[in-house]
Amino acid sequence: SYELTQPPSVSVSPGQTASITCSGDKLGFKFVCWYQQKPGQSPVLVIYQDTKRPSGIPERFSGSNSGNTATLTISGTQAMDEADYYCQAWDSSIVVFGGGTKLTVL
Amino acid sequence: QVQLVESGGGLVKPGGSLRLSCAASGFTFSDYYMTWIRQAPGKGLEWVSYINSIGIIIYYADSVRGRFTISRDSAKNSLYLQMNSLRAEDTAVYYCARAKIADRPPDFYMDVWGIGTTVTVSS
Numbered sequence: 128s129y130e131l132t133q134p135p136s137v138s139v140s141p142g143q144t145a146s147i148t149c150s151g152d153k154l155g156f157k158f159v160c161w162y163q164q165k166p167g168q169s170p171v172l173v174i175y176q177d178t179k180r181p182s183g184i185p186e187r188f189s190g191s192n193s194g195n196t197a198t199l200t201i202s203g204t205q206a207m208d209e210a211d212y213y214c215q216a217w218d219s220s221i222v223v224f225g226g227g228t229k230l231t232v233l
Numbered sequence: 234q235v236q237l238v239e240s241g242g243g244l245v246k247p248g249g250s251l252r253l254s255c256a257a258s259g260f261t262f263s264d265y266y267m268t269w270i271r272q273a274p275g276k277g278l279e280w281v282s283y284i285n286s287i288g289i290i291i292y293y294a295d296s297v298r299g300r301f302t303i304s305r306d307s308a309k310n311s312l313y314l315q316m317n318s319l320r321a322e323d324t325a326v327y328y329c330a331r332a333k334i335a336d337r338p339p340d341f342y343m344d345v346w347g348i349g350t351t352v353t354v355s356s
Binding site for chain 1: 277278283328339340341342346348
């Protein structure tokens with residue numbers, strides 16, 4: 128079965144750029160989306176179709192996908208961005224999530 | 234506004250059954266695929282199942298296939314998950330989510346999530 132691999136944790140200083148990776152075999156040939164989940168809350172879609180932002184998502188969130196790696200980038204990271212982030216793709220009609228990355232803003 | 238509200242969670246003994254419901258509002262329910270996703274305590278997101286807009290395309294994760302049944306009732310704007318033969322490892326918050334899907338290129342993502350309902354399987 129298809130697998131997506133994320134680093135368990137990423138740390139960033141306020142105002143700096145955070146990059147969270149998601150790796151999978153030939154991932155660049157699939158669409159990837161990203162969800163943000165804050166403690167005690169439901170996930171929120173922040174990036175879909177590799178690079179698109181839903182309405183209401185700040186411009187500091189961006190995405191890319193090439194080769195075997197997709198990346199969620201948060202520019203000018205704010206304290207409110209501290210959360211768990213999950214990548215997700217669709218393979219052979221099955222929905223696949225990455226294991227999640229805890230972003231710490233310190 | 235667009236909203237999904239799950240219900241039906243609770244405490245159940247191993248081997249027992251539970252039926253989850255998800256009430257949709259604020260959008261044309263019959264136009265969308267719908268999914269169930271779960272999250273065990275302290276763990277990541279796990280996809281459980283999805284169903285297409287008219288209920289004839291259904292997929293399950295290996296971990297629940299044969300025990301769980303997804304269904305929908307467009308007249309009631311509702312999604313369901315019948316869970317049988319429950320195990321301790323099914324303990325989780327269960328979310329329903331609206332899905333967007335495309336065939337070419339293949340694409341599937343969840344753009345609206347409910348608040349979740351908690352299922353605890355314990356003796």
